[in-house]
Amino acid sequence: MVTPYSFGSMFQDATPVLIVVSSIFFVVFIAQYIRYIKTVDLPLPPGPRPLPIIGNVFDIPKKLLPCDYREISNRYGDIVHLHALGQHIILLGSLEVAIELLERRSVKYSGKPYSAMSELYDATPRMTAVMNSGPTWRKHRRELHKFFSPSAYTQWNAMQEGGIRQLLSLLLEDPEHFAEHAELYVHSLPCLAYGILPKDHHDEALKLAMKGANILSDAFVPGKYLVESFPQAILRHIPSWFPGARFQREIATWRRTLSLVRNKAFDDSIAKMDIHSLVPYFGQRGGSFERSMVTAMVQEAEGKGTFSHETDSIARDVSFDVYLDFHYHRGGVDITLITTRVFLLAMALNPQAQKRAQAQLDAVIGATRLPSLSNRDSLGLPYIEALVMECHRWHPILPFTLPRMYTGEEDEYKGYRILKGSLVIANTWAFAHDPRNYPDPEKFMPERYLTKEGKLNPDIRDPRTFTFGYRRRACPGRHFGDASVWLAVASILHVFDIRPPLDDNGEPVALTAKFTEGLLSAPEPFQCRITPGLPPRKL
Numbered sequence: 001m002v003t004p005y006s007f008g009s010m011f012q013d014a015t016p017v018l019i020v021v022s023s024i025f026f027v028v029f030i031a032q033y034i035r036y037i038k039t040v041d042l043p044l045p046p047g048p049r050p051l052p053i054i055g056n057v058f059d060i061p062k063k064l065l066p067c068d069y070r071e072i073s074n075r076y077g078d079i080v081h082l083h084a085l086g087q088h089i090i091l092l093g094s095l096e097v098a099i100e101l102l103e104r105r106s107v108k109y110s111g112k113p114y115s116a117m118s119e120l121y122d123a124t125p126r127m128t129a130v131m132n133s134g135p136t137w138r139k140h141r142r143e144l145h146k147f148f149s150p151s152a153y154t155q156w157n158a159m160q161e162g163g164i165r166q167l168l169s170l171l172l173e174d175p176e177h178f179a180e181h182a183e184l185y186v187h188s189l190p191c192l193a194y195g196i197l198p199k200d201h202h203d204e205a206l207k208l209a210m211k212g213a214n215i216l217s218d219a220f221v222p223g224k225y226l227v228e229s230f231p232q233a234i235l236r237h238i239p240s241w242f243p244g245a246r247f248q249r250e251i252a253t254w255r256r257t258l259s260l261v262r263n264k265a266f267d268d269s270i271a272k273m274d275i276h277s278l279v280p281y282f283g284q285r286g287g288s289f290e291r292s293m294v295t296a297m298v299q300e301a302e303g304k305g306t307f308s309h310e311t312d313s314i315a316r317d318v319s320f321d322v323y324l325d326f327h328y329h330r331g332g333v334d335i336t337l338i339t340t341r342v343f344l345l346a347m348a349l350n351p352q353a354q355k356r357a358q359a360q361l362d363a364v365i366g367a368t369r370l371p372s373l374s375n376r377d378s379l380g381l382p383y384i385e386a387l388v389m390e391c392h393r394w395h396p397i398l399p400f401t402l403p404r405m406y407t408g409e410e411d412e413y414k415g416y417r418i419l420k421g422s423l424v425i426a427n428t429w430a431f432a433h434d435p436r437n438y439p440d441p442e443k444f445m446p447e448r449y450l451t452k453e454g455k456l457n458p459d460i461r462d463p464r465t466f467t468f469g470y471r472r473r474a475c476p477g478r479h480f481g482d483a484s485v486w487l488a489v490a491s492i493l494h495v496f497d498i499r500p501p502l503d504d505n506g507e508p509v510a511l512t513a514k515f516t517e518g519l520l521s522a523p524e525p526f527q528c529r530i531t532p533g534l535p536p537r538k539l
Helices: 002-011 016-040 068-077 095-104 114-120 135-146 152-174 175-188 204-219 231-237 246-271 274-281 292-305 311-325 337-347 351-364 373-379 382-394 427-430 476-493
Strands: 078-082 088-092 410-413 416-418 423-426 496-499 529-532
Touching: 068 078, 068 427, 078 311, 088 095, 095 410, 095 423, 135 152, 135 292, 135 311, 135 476, 152 175, 152 373, 152 476, 175 337, 175 476, 175 529, 246 292, 246 311, 292 311, 292 382, 337 351, 337 382, 337 476, 337 496, 351 476, 351 496, 373 476, 382 427, 382 476, 476 496
Parallel strands: 088 423
Antiparallel strands: 078 088, 410 416, 496 529
16 A cells, blocks of 8 residues: 555655656646646637538538638638538638648648548559658658758759740740640649650640649549548448449549559659669660659669669659649649739739839840849849739639648647647638738739838738748748749740730720639639830840
């Protein structure tokens, strides 16, 4: 029997280290227990009253329109709780809340919702964006960091500048098809993965990548496949011949296509290399090769003597991830392309902003050369930087963050309880149109980021800090993508004038800014006139 005396004597005989460690564990246990008791008694965040069983199904907007979700936040607050068919959803309506939860508490708020379709077609181990945190995810992120971190992405400057020269030449020859030319420019960027540069829209490698991208787009349409609607996706076990199992037959085809996308371009890139020690893995090769992610990863591993089948698998996954990520997003239209289209629309609608940008380019660059990424920081083009920021803010390409799942134990925020397994969605569009941070948010005003002296104002938040995601789930290629957009903006403005189209009488047609609905939002098809500016520029 342990008496108070004997309990005290135990500590008298214990070492000082044991006493300290035991005390720490005791304090931590008490603190966690008190927090648990407090959390259990806390209310859920405010929200519309749920109905039995179905919850807030009728309160959730039928269309993915950020303005509709902003109305919910305006009514119930910056953090809203919704409940639909057993799934808890947390809607974040202010940037301050999003930063607190998605950045400062990112360890607990970085989980990815389970997707039966991604598991069935074997995408979860391949695509970093849909992979849950863990050892494999960290290896992927580590490899991506080698190529896209702020200190590494500049290795692709020459490739990006070659692509922009091709775009400018196409715009000069055939300005009416500017959308198609911009698409080809963007689709030339994934060549960094494999060293494959598409020559035109009929390129076989491009077609294969687009086919893979379309598979991802189809698979992630909410509610399209019944298997996603049942608990633990129990329908994934039914055979392909069973009525209603169309998804099983489609997935069999998808696996073959995605495997071909993942392996063919990789093997073609390796075939151009000539590293004797890798023959057991890839067979005999030879010939010249272009620098790419694949060649860099293989050469590094070979040089360290660490190449293995695991290294091969990671290299295939990461290059596949990057290659499809550039093409993936609703019909193969990628974020860089949409932002470029947003820029062209904004310039056609805002001639004064265009003239101010061109005046700065003329003064700093001159008429005999093009802007270069290598001296972007030293050029002194604050208005161009502000214009790029405003393109991201005026119309965020992703109106909402991709859903995250809260994976920790029950959390507390501002007196509210957040349940484990809750989906967390941030309304990025609402953040970018918050008049408290951006007065007159509907207006396109690059000058909002500048001081009276024309320098960048550090007190105005750069929208790229949240439009590219948060902390652990921020887009790993955001610096590369931002550089591609900056180069397109500066180069096009330095060479061309962008104006509204003309009607049959030669009068300018009034343009309106209209955007598509969905997970990604792009300008609806529009026309504009792209003509060489004065003085003549050197391409």
